[in-house]
Amino acid sequence: MKCKSVHNKLIFFLEKELPVSEMEQVQKHLDECSECARFTAEMKNTLQILDNDKVNDENPFFYTRVKERIAKQAEEQPAVRPVLVRILQPVAFSILLLLGVYGGFKLGQAPKANIAGSGFTEQEVIPYWNELEAEPIEAFLMK
Numbered sequence: 518m519k520c521k522s523v524h525n526k527l528i529f530f531l532e533k534e535l536p537v538s539e540m541e542q543v544q545k546h547l548d549e550c551s552e553c554a555r556f557t558a559e560m561k562n563t564l565q566i567l568d569n570d571k572v573n574d575e576n577p578f579f580y581t582r583v584k585e586r587i588a589k590q591a592e593e594q595p596a597v598r599p600v601l602v603r604i605l606q607p608v609a610f611s612i613l614l615l616l617g618v619y620g621g622f623k624l625g626q627a628p629k630a631n632i633a634g635s636g637f638t639e640q641e642v643i644p645y646w647n648e649l650e651a652e653p654i655e656a657f658l659m660k
């Protein structure tokens with residue numbers, strides 16, 4: 518197995534989502550190739566940091582507040598846009614969560630850079646915020 522294909526499979530290897538034969542192939546390569554073993558260790562660390570960040574930090578609170586707000590909104594207008602809400606909720610949760618996690622990492626940088634860096638343009642993000650009638654992300658990050 519080549520280094521490049523090991524790198525491509527690494528995230529699945531770390532999540533133990535590869536077929537057993539491929540898990541063994543990757544493991545064998547890591548035993549023989551110190552370069553890839555080092556890269557694997559780094560990636561493992563990064564994944565652990567991301568996992569911890571999901572559990573700790575201010576994000577559960579952030580998530581709960583947004584969730585309550587959406588639930589409240591859905592209660593108030595149950596018949597108006599149920600389908601739209603059902604579609605938007607998971608999408609909006611993911612984006613808010615991503616922004617929250619990303620904001621936690623990049624705190625201190627300009628808000629604009631946060632939005633650009635997270636892979637969404639401002640135009641894509643803002644309609645979701647309006648939809649949720651949420652506070653601007655800066656307000657969350659300031660607290």
Ligand SMILES: [Zn+2]
Binds near residue numbers: 520523546550
């Ligand atoms: Zn290698």
